[in-house]
Amino acid sequence: MPTLSVPIPQDFALSMDGVAGLDSGALLAALDTPPSVSIRLNRRKALPAMATSLYEDGCERVEWCADGRYLSERPVFTLNPLLHGGGFYVQDASSMIYQQIMERICDLISAGHGRPVPISLLDFCAAPGGKTTAMINAVPDGSVVTANEYVPSRGKILRENLEKWGYPYVLTTGSSSSDYATLPEIFDIIAIDAPCSGEGMMRKDGEARRQWSGKLVAECAALQREILRDVAVTLRPGGWLIYSTCTFNTAEDEENARFIHDELGLKPVSAARLGLAGIEAVSPALADDVEGLRFMQHLTRGEGLFVSVFRREGSLEPMLESCEADFTAVARGGKPGRKSRGKGGRSNGVADITVSGESLMRLQSLMKPELAMQPVCRAEMVSMYPAQCLPVLRSLERAGIRITGAGLPAGEIKRGEVVADSRIVLSGACRDDAFPSVELSEQDALRYLRREAFPLPEGTPPGMVKVCRLGLPLGLMKNLGPRANNLFPSAWRIKI
Numbered sequence: 001m002p003t004l005s006v007p008i009p010q011d012f013a014l015s016m017d018g019v020a021g022l023d024s025g026a027l028l029a030a031l032d033t034p035p036s037v038s039i040r041l042n043r044r045k046a047l048p049a050m051a052t053s054l055y056e057d058g059c060e061r062v063e064w065c066a067d068g069r070y071l072s073e074r075p076v077f078t079l080n081p082l083l084h085g086g087g088f089y090v091q092d093a094s095s096m097i098y099q100q101i102m103e104r105i106c107d108l109i110s111a112g113h114g115r116p117v118p119i120s121l122l123d124f125c126a127a128p129g130g131k132t133t134a135m136i137n138a139v140p141d142g143s144v145v146t147a148n149e150y151v152p153s154r155g156k157i158l159r160e161n162l163e164k165w166g167y168p169y170v171l172t173t174g175s176s177s178s179d180y181a182t183l184p185e186i187f188d189i190i191a192i193d194a195p196c197s198g199e200g201m202m203r204k205d206g207e208a209r210r211q212w213s214g215k216l217v218a219e220c221a222a223l224q225r226e227i228l229r230d231v232a233v234t235l236r237p238g239g240w241l242i243y244s245t246c247t248f249n250t251a252e253d254e255e256n257a258r259f260i261h262d263e264l265g266l267k268p269v270s271a272a273r274l275g276l277a278g279i280e281a282v283s284p285a286l287a288d289d290v291e292g293l294r295f296m297q298h299l300t301r302g303e304g305l306f307v308s309v310f311r312r313e314g315s316l317e318p319m320l321e322s323c324e325a326d327f328t329a330v331a332r333g334g335k336p337g338r339k340s341r342g343k344g345g346r347s348n349g350v351a352d353i354t355v356s357g358e359s360l361m362r363l364q365s366l367m368k369p370e371l372a373m374q375p376v377c378r379a380e381m382v383s384m385y386p387a388q389c390l391p392v393l394r395s396l397e398r399a400g401i402r403i404t405g406a407g408l409p410a411g412e413i414k415r416g417e418v419v420a421d422s423r424i425v426l427s428g429a430c431r432d433d434a435f436p437s438v439e440l441s442e443q444d445a446l447r448y449l450r451r452e453a454f455p456l457p458e459g460t461p462p463g464m465v466k467v468c469r470l471g472l473p474l475g476l477m478k479n480l481g482p483r484a485n486n487l488f489p490s491a492w493r494i495k496i
Contacts, residue, residue: 006206008032011214012199015249023298027248030297035204037074038093038302041067042165043137044428045087047471054080054088062301063278065096067137070301078494081445081469086164086426091130094200094295094302097279098131098191098242101309102138104274105189105240109316110140118142119188120319120392124180124231126172127154129161131193131244136167144320144392146187148173148180149404159405160492168371168386168429171393172405177230182399186392187234188318191242194224194256200246200304203297221251225259232264237314241266244307248296253306257290266310274309323391359418363411366424366434373429376407382418383407384429422475422487425466435466435476445469448477448486451493456484 008031016024039054046067055071062068070093077083077090110116118140123132126147136145147162147170149155155174162170197217198208228243235241243260245252260266270291271279279293279300292308360375363382367373372387385393385407393406408427411418424430438460440448447454448467456465460479467474478485 004032004202004204004206004209006209008202008209009212012202012212015214019248019250022248022296026298027296031203033203033297035303036093036301037071038062038091038096039069039071039088040065040091040096040099040134040137041069041088042086042133043067045085045166045472047087054082062093062096064276065093065099065134065278067099068093068096076496078496079446081440081442081449081474082472084164084449084492084494085469085472085474086166087472089130089133089161089165091134092303092305094300094305095130096134096302097276097293097295097305097307098244099134099138100276100278101242101274101307102135102189104276105309106139106143108274109188109318112316113318113321116140117318118144118320118388120186121145122187122190122231122234123147124177124190124192124227125149125194127151127158129158129165131191132158132162133165135191136165136170142169142320142388144169144171144389146171146173146392146396148175150174150176155404162405163409163423164426164492166426166428168373168384168408168427169389170405171389171396171403173396174402174404175400177227179399179401181230181233183234183395183401185234185236185239186319186395187239188236188316189240189242190231190235191244192224192227192231193244193246194220194227194252196220196224196245196247196252197249198246199248200295200306203303217247217249217251220247221256224252224256225263228256228260228264232260232266235266235312236316236319237312238316239312240269241310241312242307243310244305246303246305248294248304248306253292253294253308254290257292257308257310260308260310261290266312269309269311320388320391359416363418363420366410366420366431367429368431371429373408375410377413380413381409381421382411382413384410384424386429420464420476420487422489425473425476435464436461437466437468437473438477439471440467440469440474442469445474446494448474448488449492449494451486451488451490453483453486455482460484 013028059069126132127149132147149158159172197220201208268291292306295302295305373384376383376385409421410424411420456479462479465477465479467477476487
């Protein structure tokens with residue numbers, strides 16, 4: 001990847017001269033070098049055949065992430081079927097530290113209870129989903145992950161990436177921090193990768209260079225404090241907060257870490273206390289009791305990142321350990337096409353549709369029984385809800401949080417019957433033996449992802465089949481013998 005033609009802003013260069021302990025000359029020189037390329041494997045999907053066949057040009061391990069790999073050059077990722085099956089995520093190596101931080105926090109929580117404990121996690125500024133999927137790699141099974149993105153267009157990308165990643169205990173929302181401030185204390189861990197001035201992206205993003213100004217830095221720092229103030233109130237006693245930015249200046253980094261300590265009353269947790277490994281911690285100290293980790297291009301192989309970890313005082317009683325779930329308030333029925341009504345009799349845009357009970361039972365039988373998933377019919381879709389998600393979902397709904405995705409999209413309702421959705425075989429919730437499996441060549445896998453029609457290999461059984469590449473499910477097809485219907489989601493179709 002060539003270096004950028006947009007020059008580094010002179011005022012930014014001067015501002016870096018004032019950061020204590022920073023070799024600004026070395027940093028500025030590094031910002032004009034090519035960025036590294038890295039991917040992170042999906043821990044729950046990394047099949048041996050897939051892990052060894054991703055890219056033959058070499059996959060050097062990222063020092064601070066067991067599932068991270070550097071590539072020697074940037075390929076056309078869209079043409080790798082394993083990306084679309086959620087086998088790996090393209091992510092800057094620095095951001096992969098989130099996986100290790102989450103592993104350490106979850107280890108400490110579990111150690112305090114003598115066993116792995118599922119947690120309630122909020123990723124507040126989640127799109128496009130890189131840090132969310134990194135944390136999903138680390139949390140114990142059954143942990144409920146709420147991923148929020150306020151900008152609708154970015155929220156759609158987030159939901160798609162999470163559905164491909166394939167973890168069933170995910171809720172997505174699209175609300176502001178002020179909306180979240182009305183929630184009770186329902187999160188054991190909160191991650192806030194706050195909107196920032198983007199200085200850490202100046203090596204690979206020309207817009208980060210063009211938009212930079214001292215005014216932008218001040219505006220971002222104020223917005224970050226507003227988000228922190230609003231969202232931190234939802235953290236449970238004894239809970240953990242991870243704060244990060246992809247910028248270098250102390251106003252958005254150390255000074256806001258100081259704000260978390262002084263104004264919000266959370267206690268900093270050192271890298272040594274967490275046992276983090278494989279990184280070089282460089283942070284201009286504003287106070288002995290505030291610590292952050294800095295990833296800088298002249299020191300670490302990745303883009304710029306600041307991250308600091310805090311804990312609220314108290315003994316953590318994990319949210320999911322202290323509540324029970326039932327589905328009596330969620331299941332819907334009614335006549336086809338009838339709009340359900342919200343407050344004041346207004347339509348909430350959700351149509352309740354009658355579905356064959358036998359059809360729902362067949363769909364439910366495809367799910368892993370240990371997940372206790374229940375069908376919920378809304379509009380023309382049936383979603384499957386893990387019981388574990390319901391306490392968090394109900395709290396979000398009661399507070400008026402805008403839910404953009406809840407449950408696993410499992411089937412489309414057609415003439416009273418349910419047609420299985422391809423996303424169920426990506427989810428990790430579907431039984432491995434729910435459908436016959438067909439291995440596709442690379443060429444046919446790309447034809448599938450383009451949503452083309454093509455015949456399946458001779459001997460493929462009729463009906464619904466799971467199509468795979470190197471053992472990794474990509475979705476469903478309905479085999480009709482001489483031809484097969486391609487059921488890959490149309491919104492995900494690749495165009496190259």
